[in-house]
Amino acid sequence: MHGFAYRHGSLHCEDVDLQALAEEHGTPLYVYSGNTILDHYRRLDKALGSIDHEVAYAVKANSNLSVLKLLAAEHAGFDIVSGGELFRVIKAGGDPAKCTFAGVGKTRPEIEYALKQGIYSFNVESEEELRYLNEVAADLGVIAPAAVRVNPNVDAKTHKYISTGKSGNKFGVDFDYIADVYARAARELAHVKLRGLQMHIGSQLTSVKPFVEAVEKVAPLATHLKNTYGIEFWSIGGGIGIVYHSSLESGSPSWWAAKPEGERPLTIEEYGAELLPRLQHLGLKILLEPGRYIVGNAGVLLTRCLFEKHGTTKTFKVVDAGMNDLIRPALYEGHHEIAPVKEPGEARRKVDVVGPICESGDFFCQDRELPDFQPGEVVALMSAGAYGFVMASNYNSRPLPAEILVDGSTAKVVRKRQTLDDLIAGEV
């Protein structure tokens, strides 16, 4: 389910007309389909139904309190990367005992906060961090539950900035040395309980092969750690990719960009069918840390066209959203379909859609054949539910956009648009 479709000539999110939302709340505006989020979570949870498992939503993908609340009500787990994310999860009614805490650089206040809240596991990324965790736990007189992240040296075949499982990346402990790290920890670190093993090879994987390769390589290690130290879980990370070229419920309109060679959805059914037989016999609880799969196609960013500018070689559609609102095209060459909210006619133009920011990297597409929308019209940047608002900034002193959560025919403001006063709050 994707929750976005044209109805009566206008793009809708579930039963809500996006044009009406843009008129009422202004643009740029993030809009999320709550039922799509729930559908994705439930499908993944169901696909793993035959084994002991937990879906720990990667909060970093979209950390709006109301989004977290939807998942907390489903009794989801949460994968967090900061004290701030733990705070959000707790505020949203999530259970700290279902939280795993990832990241290469946790600070003492963050570790203390998470220990006091009783999180499920610290997923540590180095032996140095494990020793530090032991020290902080000793100071508090508690035992810290921990898993070490293994770097399996597998090529995830994704954009270089979101590939994490190769030995040149900063993440995790090298596959060849990790058994020794567990052995030393078991001998020397009295305030750490070795509870699990973790890995995450990268994000936006559209083939199941790298997952299979990593699971096959690491499974014997997981068995060894279970038999030797009694670990109870193995988190195989997140990374399930979505198809950015197809995010309308009714299928892609003819004017959407052609899918790049080989891009097809990595279905949950295929993911489950390939991985479950390789995990089932281990007798470990399997954790997943999906972010993008749950929320990516469940959100759009609405923006209004301000001007059509004719350069000597190009036509630019200048819109009111910028790279500060959605940075994925600038940072990862991310592709987002651009859909006029008013259902377009036949006319096509090759254009660049650009924002108002003073940077050449501030574009949403370049030289793309699009339906010919006019200044004043609203367009939707599709598949913006993951790593959209959470990566937005105040660059160029632009207030952050509002966020709306849709449930059927109800649309609720779940974060107000920032005001000019918000921009300078805390400054002197």
Ligand code: LLP
């Ligand atoms: N677990 C760990 C340890 C991670 O580092 C990440 C993502 C996830 C889980 C969730 O991955 P997902 O299921 O969402 O692929 N901003 C980038 C993506 C950065 C991903 C960072 N880590 C983008 O917009 O493509």
